[in-house]
Amino acid sequence: MTDRSDDAMRPAGTADRVLTNRQGHPVSNNQSQRTVGSRGPATLENYQFLEKISHFDRERIPERVVHARGFVCYGEFEATGMIGDEPASTYTRAKLFQDKGKKTPLAIRFSTVIGGRDSSEAARDPRGFAVKFYTEDGNWDLVGNNLAVFFIRDAIKFPDVIHSLKPDPVTFRQEPNRIFDFMSQTPESMHMLTHLFSPRGIPASYRHMEGFGVNTYKMVNAQGDTVLVKYHFHPRQGVASLTAAEAEKVQGKDLGSASKDLFTAIEMGNFPQWDMYVQIMEDHDHPELDWDPLDDTKIWPEKDFPLRHVGTMTLNRNVEDFFNENEQIAMGTGVLVDGLDFSDDKMLVGRTFSYSDTQRYRVGPNYLQLPVNQPRAAVSTNQSGGQMSYYRDMAPGQNPSVNYEPSIHNGLREAERQPNNPPEITGRLTRSVLERRNDYVQARGRYCTMMEWERDDLVANLTDLLSQCERDVQERMVWHLLMVHDDYGTRVGQGIGISVEDVAGMAPLDGQVLTDDDKSRLEKLG
Numbered sequence: 001m002t003d004r005s006d007d008a009m010r011p012a013g014t015a016d017r018v019l020t021n022r023q024g025h026p027v028s029n030n031q032s033q034r035t036v037g038s039r040g041p042a043t044l045e046n047y048q049f050l051e052k053i054s055h056f057d058r059e060r061i062p063e064r065v066v067h068a069r070g071f072v073c074y075g076e077f078e079a080t081g082m083i084g085d086e087p088a089s090t091y092t093r094a095k096l097f098q099d100k101g102k103k104t105p106l107a108i109r110f111s112t113v114i115g116g117r118d119s120s121e122a123a124r125d126p127r128g129f130a131v132k133f134y135t136e137d138g139n140w141d142l143v144g145n146n147l148a149v150f151f152i153r154d155a156i157k158f159p160d161v162i163h164s165l166k167p168d169p170v171t172f173r174q175e176p177n178r179i180f181d182f183m184s185q186t187p188e189s190m191h192m193l194t195h196l197f198s199p200r201g202i203p204a205s206y207r208h209m210e211g212f213g214v215n216t217y218k219m220v221n222a223q224g225d226t227v228l229v230k231y232h233f234h235p236r237q238g239v240a241s242l243t244a245a246e247a248e249k250v251q252g253k254d255l256g257s258a259s260k261d262l263f264t265a266i267e268m269g270n271f272p273q274w275d276m277y278v279q280i281m282e283d284h285d286h287p288e289l290d291w292d293p294l295d296d297t298k299i300w301p302e303k304d305f306p307l308r309h310v311g312t313m314t315l316n317r318n319v320e321d322f323f324n325e326n327e328q329i330a331m332g333t334g335v336l337v338d339g340l341d342f343s344d345d346k347m348l349v350g351r352t353f354s355y356s357d358t359q360r361y362r363v364g365p366n367y368l369q370l371p372v373n374q375p376r377a378a379v380s381t382n383q384s385g386g387q388m389s390y391y392r393d394m395a396p397g398q399n400p401s402v403n404y405e406p407s408i409h410n411g412l413r414e415a416e417r418q419p420n421n422p423p424e425i426t427g428r429l430t431r432s433v434l435e436r437r438n439d440y441v442q443a444r445g446r447y448c449t450m451m452e453w454e455r456d457d458l459v460a461n462l463t464d465l466l467s468q469c470e471r472d473v474q475e476r477m478v479w480h481l482l483m484v485h486d487d488y489g490t491r492v493g494q495g496i497g498i499s500v501e502d503v504a505g506m507a508p509l510d511g512q513v514l515t516d517d518d519k520s521r522l523e524k525l526g
């Protein structure tokens with residue numbers, strides 16, 4: 001538990017380990033309910049039994065709609081005071097980055113995405129990498145994954161991509177045909193699929209994987225100047241993955257292999273560490289690039305946008321209670337501190353609504369009063385009440401009758417405004433896709449930089465699932481993979497009995513935008 005829990009609020013009567021009920025009444029018989037005679041009917045006034053069983057009946061809250069299986073631990077972030085070779089203050093006024101050696105406590109939750117709360121941690125699935133920094137200016141949540149990119153670039157498509165990956169609503173089985181029915185109509189997913197079906201798709205453990213913020217954020221400095229930024233975490237333990245065959249063996253024995261590994265390492269004092277880096281870009285739309293900086297299906301090439309070291313994260317403490325700290329932790333992309341900001345990345349904007357919306361439903365409207373979610377900074381709001389509220393966020397000396405602002409009677413006042421000068425944006429209200437889509441180029445780059453055994457693994461993994469799909473879906477997938485790379489498409493096609501000739505002549509999808517390079521590849525296909 002975080003040390004913000006208020007001991008004064010806890011019942012004190014259990015010091016001698018006498019069992020009590022939740023009203024603090026000692027329980028002298030925990031073996032039998034109250035009945036008339038030893039075989040007789042039970043009585044309704046049996047408060048102790050009713051309290052125990054009705055609490056048990058409510059022991060679960062809804063699991064997360066995605067990332068249901070995960071594991072939390074705690075640690076700290078130590079800043080270098082720099083962003084690469086420059087003082088951190090050049091780009092951001094966020095306090096946690098400013099001084100060399102400054103430490104900020106944090107909680108992290110690693111997770112899988114698609115499976116339910118008790119599903120396998122050795123599944124082929126992206127991994128969640130969600131960090132809650134308890135900074136002096138309030139919480140900062142960085143909710144990312146281990147693969148650097150995502151399947152889609154507009155939040156309105158999120159329920160669709162997740163429905164395709166989750167079990168069929170009729171059979172409740174995860175069906176390859178549903179997954180690839182959606183993906184084959186979604187060319188921007190080819191980059192993420194190429195990562196996911198490569199050996200990187202099953203990390204060996206949570207300790208041995210990278211973390212990425214994925215979406216594009218901003219940093220803001222003291223003058224209010226903004227830059228675009230991407231976040232990276234590199235494990236000092238190295239990156240390690242499992243092949244499908246290795247994963248089968250692991251999950252045959254233990255569905256919770258990754259959380260066990262993490263918990264055990266921390267218990268043994270073998271504290272995992274990650275170096276944190278950022279990539280930085282000037283804050284405009286970069287017409288010189290043939291992809292959009294606000295597109296989360298793209299990485300920013302490191303040769304053009306170098307990694308700049310900002311600090312190190314060390315994980316050094318386990319949870320004390322899985323439910324309180326793992327099931328009730330609530331992170332979201334809206335949770336930023338001064339000096340960090342949103343970009344107009346359309347995924348990020350949609351995510352920012354979704355997280356706190358689901359948490360109000362999943363945990364309750366006062367989820368921020370729970371110890372694991374409470375900021376370490378002072379919280380002073382005029383919001384109170386609601387289910388399970390147990391204190392008010394009052395500032396010292398605040399008049400308790402003044403829960404409105406402005407007031408001349410010792411109420412809360414606004415904080416000082418900080419400068420923020422992002423570029424001006426103009427445009428017509430529209431519903432449209434980013435213009436620079438270039439859906440295949442980075443998947444191609446990824447395919448080309450893989451080692452031969454990684455390509456073999458990728459082809460085998462895709463072939464395995466695509467062989468369970470219907471012909472139309474198979475053909476469209478092979479067509480996309482040929483658009484990515486001849487060798488990639490040809491080899492997956494061979495694995496499922498589809499030749500280049502079978503898909504030659506297929507037209508692009510309705511509304512699909514091809515680059516000149518894509519067009520010449522299409523012509524070559526015939």
Ligand code: HEM
Nearest residue numbers: 064067109128129130144145150155158214350351354358
């Ligand atoms: C969890 C929505 C995209 C990473 C969740 C949850 C929702 C959600 C509703 C459950 C949160 C909870 O119950 O506390 C969305 C939407 C997205 C999106 C609407 C797209 C528009 C992404 C992307 C990433 C990501 C692109 C990776 C960069 C995560 C992680 C969690 C999560 C790591 C688990 C957080 C935890 O451990 O508590 N997402 N998500 N999501 N999402 Fe997303």
